[in-house]
Amino acid sequence: MFHLTKTNNRGALAEDRSASHNFGGNNLKDITLPELGWQEFFADQQPDTEFTVGRVILQHKYLYRVVGVDGEFLAEPTGKFTFEATAKKDFPAVGDWVMMTTYPHEGKAMIHGILERKSAFVRQAARQSGSLKTENQIVASNVDFVFIVQSLNDDFNLRRLERYLLLAYESKAIPIIILTKRDLCEDLEAKLQAVDLITFESIPVIAVDNISKKGLEDVQKLITTGTTVALLGSSGVGKSTLLNALMGTDVAATGGIREDDSKGRHTTTHRELFMLPNGGLVIDTPGMRELQLTGDDSMLDSTFGDIEVLIAGCRFNNCMHGNEPGCKINEALDDGSLDYDRFSSYQKLQRELAYQNKRQRQNEMLQEKRSQKRRK
Numbered sequence: 001m002f003h004l005t006k007t008n009n010r011g012a013l014a015e016d017r018s019a020s021h022n023f024g025g026n027n028l029k030d031i032t033l034p035e036l037g038w039q040e041f042f043a044d045q046q047p048d049t050e051f052t053v054g055r056v057i058l059q060h061k062y063l064y065r066v067v068g069v070d071g072e073f074l075a076e077p078t079g080k081f082t083f084e085a086t087a088k089k090d091f092p093a094v095g096d097w098v099m100m101t102t103y104p105h106e107g108k109a110m111i112h113g114i115l116e117r118k119s120a121f122v123r124q125a126a127r128q129s130g131s132l133k134t135e136n137q138i139v140a141s142n143v144d145f146v147f148i149v150q151s152l153n154d155d156f157n158l159r160r161l162e163r164y165l166l167l168a169y170e171s172k173a174i175p176i177i178i179l180t181k182r183d184l185c186e187d188l189e190a191k192l193q194a195v196d197l198i199t200f201e202s203i204p205v206i207a208v209d210n211i212s213k214k215g216l217e218d219v220q221k222l223i224t225t226g227t228t229v230a231l232l233g234s235s236g237v238g239k240s241t242l243l244n245a246l247m248g249t250d251v252a253a254t255g256g257i258r259e260d261d262s263k264g265r266h267t268t269t270h271r272e273l274f275m276l277p278n279g280g281l282v283i284d285t286p287g288m289r290e291l292q293l294t295g296d297d298s299m300l301d302s303t304f305g306d307i308e309v310l311i312a313g314c315r316f317n318n319c320m321h322g323n324e325p326g327c328k329i330n331e332a333l334d335d336g337s338l339d340y341d342r343f344s345s346y347q348k349l350q351r352e353l354a355y356q357n358k359r360q361r362q363n364e365m366l367q368e369k370r371s372q373k374r375r376k
C-alpha cells in the first residue's frame with residue numbers, strides 16, 4: 001500500500017511539495033472515491049477495470065497531481081494519449097477523473113484517458129502568434145457548485161453578476177452567489193434586494209465577512225463531503241481569503257501579493273483542488289479577466305444594459321422581438337448596432353434564469369406539500 005510521505009515526493013517538483021499537505025491534512029491512504037467527488041455519472045461510464053481511477057488536483061504544464069484511493073501520484077499522459085489529443089481540451093484539467101496505471105513505489109502514474117466531464121469551465125486560450133486559431137482550454141471540471149464571488153464594496157456590480165451567471169450556466173455547474181466584505185458594506189439589505197431582483201430570487205445568496213468569519217458557516221454547510229465547488233470572481237474580491245478561512249489554514253496567497261504578471265495584477269496563478277478538513281472539495285481560480293472565460297470577449301467587455309434599454313423602447317410591453325412592429329431589438333440587429341451573438345447570450349441568460357425560477361418554485365411546492373402531509 002502506498003503511503004504518502006516526504007520521501008515519496010522526492011524527485012517530484014520542488015515547488016509542489018506543499019500540495020500534499022494542502023489536501024485537507026487527510027491521510028490519503030484512507031480516502032474513498034466518493035470523498036473525492038466520485039458520482040454515478042462517472043461510474044456509469046464504466047472505466048476499464050485494468051486502470052485505477054483518480055482525480056486531478058493540480059496541473060502543471062506537462063505533469064499532474066492525481067489522487068486516488070491508493071494515495072497521491074505525480075502523473076503524466078502516455079505517449080499514445082498525447083499523440084491522439086488534438087486540442088487543448090483533450091488534456092486533463094483540474095477536477096478531471098482520469099484512468100491511470102500506477103507505480104506506487106515511485107509515487108508515479110501514467111494517464112491513459114479522461115472520463116467524460118460532468119461540467120467544465122472553458123477558457124479561450126491566447127491566440128498563438130502566426131495562427132488564426134484560438135483554442136479552448138478547460139480551467140476546472142466536474143464542479144457541482146460554482147460560487148460566484150463578488151465583494152459588497154468596490155466590486156459590487158449587477159451587470160457583472162449577470163455575466164458570471166451566464167458563465168456558470170455555460171459550465172453546467174449550479175451557481176450560488178457569495179457576497180464578501182459585508183463588514184465594509186452599509187446597505188446590505190438594499191444590495192441583497194438588488195441581487196434578488198436580477199435573479200428572480202432563484203439563486204441562493206450568502207453574505208460573508210471573511211475576516212471575522214461571519215456567514216462562513218452558511219458557506220461551509222453547502223460544501224458537503226464529496227461536493228466540488230469552484231470559486232469564480234474578479235481579482236481582489238476575497239476568493240483566496242475565503243478558501244483559507246474554509247481550510248482553517250493559509251493554503252493560498254491573498255491580497256496585494258503580486259505573484260507574477262507584468263501588468264501588476266495579483267493573481268492566484270495556478271489552479272488547485274483542495275479538500276476541506278470537514279470534507280468537500282474547493283477549486284480556487286484566477287479572476288475572470290485573467291481567465292478570459294467564454295469564447296466571446298465582446299460579451300465580457302460590455303454589459304446587457306443597452307439591450308434592456310432597447311427592449312424598454314419596443315412598442316409592445318410583451319414584445320417577443322419577432323415580427324412585432326416597432327421592435328427596437330430588430331431595428332438594432334438590422335442596422336448592425338446590436339450584435340446578434342450578444343443578443344443570443346442575453347436571451348440565453350434570461351431563459352436560464354426563468355428556468356431556475358420555475359425549478360425553485362417547483363421545489364417550494366414540493367416542500368409545501370410534504371409539510372402539509374406531515375401536519376395532517
Ligand SMILES: Nc1nc2c(ncn2[C@@H]2O[C@H](COP(=O)(O)OP(=O)(O)O)[C@@H](O)[C@H]2O)c(=O)[nH]1
Pocket residue numbers: 180181182183184208209210211233234235236237238239240241242253254255256266267268
Ligand atoms: N474587510 C474585508 N476584507 C477582505 C474580506 N475578504 C477578503 N478581504 C481582503 O481583500 C483582499 C483580497 O483578497 P484575496 O483573497 O486575495 O482576493 P482574490 O483575488 O479574490 O483571491 C485581501 O487583502 C483580503 O484580506 C472580507 O470579507 N472583509
Ligand SMILES: [Mg+2]
Pocket residue numbers: 239240241252253254267268285
Ligand atoms: Mg486569489
Ligand SMILES: [Zn+2]
Pocket residue numbers: 311314315319320321322324326327328329330
Ligand atoms: Zn422587441
